[in-house]
Amino acid sequence: MSHTIGIRQAQKLKTRQALLDASLELLEHQSLSSLGLREVTRAVGVTPTAFYRHFDDTAALGVALVEETLGSLHGMIGAILADTGDSEERLDRSVGLIARHVTAQPAHFRFIAREQHGGVGQVREAIAAQLRGFAEEVAEVLSAEPESEGWDREDLLMLGGLYVDHMVLTASALLDAGPDGEQEVVRVARRRLRLVTLGRAHWLDTP
Amino acid sequence: MSHTIGIRQAQKLKTRQALLDASLELLEHQSLSSLGLREVTRAVGVTPTAFYRHFDDTAALGVALVEETLGSLHGMIGAILADTGDSEERLDRSVGLIARHVTAQPAHFRFIAREQHGGVGQVREAIAAQLRGFAEEVAEVLSAEPESEGWDREDLLMLGGLYVDHMVLTASALLDAGPDGEQEVVRVARRRLRLVTLGRAHWLDTP
DNA sequence: GCTTTGAGAGTACGACTGTTCACTGACTCG
DNA sequence: CGAGTCAGTGAACAGTCGTACTCTCAAAGC
Numbered sequence: 066m067s068h069t070i071g072i073r074q075a076q077k078l079k080t081r082q083a084l085l086d087a088s089l090e091l092l093e094h095q096s097l098s099s100l101g102l103r104e105v106t107r108a109v110g111v112t113p114t115a116f117y118r119h120f121d122d123t124a125a126l127g128v129a130l131v132e133e134t135l136g137s138l139h140g141m142i143g144a145i146l147a148d149t150g151d152s153e154e155r156l157d158r159s160v161g162l163i164a165r166h167v168t169a170q171p172a173h174f175r176f177i178a179r180e181q182h183g184g185v186g187q188v189r190e191a192i193a194a195q196l197r198g199f200a201e202e203v204a205e206v207l208s209a210e211p212e213s214e215g216w217d218r219e220d221l222l223m224l225g226g227l228y229v230d231h232m233v234l235t236a237s238a239l240l241d242a243g244p245d246g247e248q249e250v251v252r253v254a255r256r257r258l259r260l261v262t263l264g265r266a267h268w269l270d271t272p
Numbered sequence: 273m274s275h276t277i278g279i280r281q282a283q284k285l286k287t288r289q290a291l292l293d294a295s296l297e298l299l300e301h302q303s304l305s306s307l308g309l310r311e312v313t314r315a316v317g318v319t320p321t322a323f324y325r326h327f328d329d330t331a332a333l334g335v336a337l338v339e340e341t342l343g344s345l346h347g348m349i350g351a352i353l354a355d356t357g358d359s360e361e362r363l364d365r366s367v368g369l370i371a372r373h374v375t376a377q378p379a380h381f382r383f384i385a386r387e388q389h390g391g392v393g394q395v396r397e398a399i400a401a402q403l404r405g406f407a408e409e410v411a412e413v414l415s416a417e418p419e420s421e422g423w424d425r426e427d428l429l430m431l432g433g434l435y436v437d438h439m440v441l442t443a444s445a446l447l448d449a450g451p452d453g454e455q456e457v458v459r460v461a462r463r464r465l466r467l468v469t470l471g472r473a474h475w476l477d478t479p
Numbered sequence: 480g481c482t483t484t485g486a487g488a489g490t491a492c493g494a495c496t497g498t499t500c501a502c503t504g505a506c507t508c509g
Numbered sequence: 510c511g512a513g514t515c516a517g518t519g520a521a522c523a524g525t526c527g528t529a530c531t532c533t534c535a536a537a538g539c
Contacts, residue, residue, distance in 0.1 A: 073506050077516065096391035099306030102497065113497080115517045182385045182444055184303035193448070223463050234437055237389055241400070256430050264471030280536050284486065308526065320527080322487045 081119045083109045089172045097127045098184035127188035134173040135195040146206045167239045178237035200225040288326045290316045296379045304334045305391035334395035341380040342402040353413045385444035407432040
């Protein structure tokens with residue numbers, strides 16, 4: 066079995082997680098570039114100096130948050146898309162799953178949507194790298210389908226990116242809409258996705 | 273003729289504009305929620321207190337920047353889309369025009385992309401309202417075309433929103449790419465747009 | 480020409496920021 | 510058991526911040 070971590074290291078991880086959680090909460094109403102180091106430590110209940118034991122910077126903390134939010138989502142995409150069912154059904158299921166994820170942990174997705182184009186370069190790049198990874202995963206799954214016959218890799222990546230961007234946009238729209246407008250957002254997102262899928266079906270119609 | 277504005281009012285407008293310009297420059301590397309009132313006035317060369325003569329808040333300044341950036345773009349959409357030429361040609365022209373606009377005034381578009389999901393609610397809402405307006409304009413233009421026969425208003429709005437979101441995404445991608453990757457971004461943007469247009473053409477194929 | 484107006488200057492305030500340094504004391508390991 | 514490690518403390522640093530005052534003095538309006 067794996068090494069049992071000591072009490073000491075466990076405590077450290079605990080406060081580190083507390084810092085991440087508190088930051089995420091604070092970031093609901095502001096962006097990372099205005100998040101203060103002291104502000105975070107105050108929320109957790111530790112000294113400002115303790116922050117440096119875990120992160121060099123608030124920017125580094127941001128990168129860690131990106132990892133926490135998106136790192137665990139890899140592989141899940143394949144599981145959704147590879148599922149059986151006709152395309153219409155599968156499409157609805159995807160949107161529904163996003164909606165469930167976003168409402169389950171809104172703060173995480175709000176953070177991603179906000180910092181994707183935010184003021185902190187390192188975080189922007191971390192998010193971009195993760196999303197690029199997702200786009201490649203989607204492209205991978207799509208390439209295995211019979212509908213993708215004759216598609217070159219570049220076009221598949223383009224389509225994968227389109228799906229990923231659409232998902233992020235949908236997540237953001239869900240957050241802005243609140244619980245009342247959620248159904249409306251889901252409806253529009255589904256139709257948008259259907260239109261893209263329709264375009265995909267006729268992509269090779271004309272040479 | 274219209275009333276000639278006095279020297280006094282002209283000076284006021286001049287400093288107001290200086291505040292807006294300086295802010296836009298400062299916002300290239302940070303987001304609005306971390307932009308300080310003093311920081312702006314220091315860049316312009318006026319006293320911090322002078323800021324209050326023009327804006328209550330940095331949030332109010334942000335809203336003014338939204339107006340400045342997007343307010344003048346209304347109507348332009350119609351002019352582009354309504355132009356003659358086959359759909360492929362028109363599509364390429366639209367993307368090219370966005371690219372030109374973005375490279376001509378990068379700071380403005382960076383600001384919009386950044387604050388669209390940024391930490392300041394009033395600014396987010398101002399941007400959302402403007403983009404909603406654009407989506408409606410696009411839908412209006414599209415509805416007049418023969419390809420839109422049988423489309424209901426809701427679907428046209430969905431499509432218009434899709435186009436607008438795509439434009440914003442393209443603008444942001446252009447800014448992140450820099451001068452070297454610009455052509456690649458334009459290429460992908462064109463293909464994405466083509467796929468959406470293809471989906472549009474077959475939207476009514478199945479009842 | 481005399482009064483009124485208002486953009487901007489100047490000063491001062493308390494609160495907050497990131498970072499440094501020397502420290503403590505509980506855990507780890509030989 | 511005893512020495513070493515290191516997460517977290519506490520005080521102090523020099524800045525920055527937004528905002529409230531009073532004041533000036535050129536333009537505007539009668």
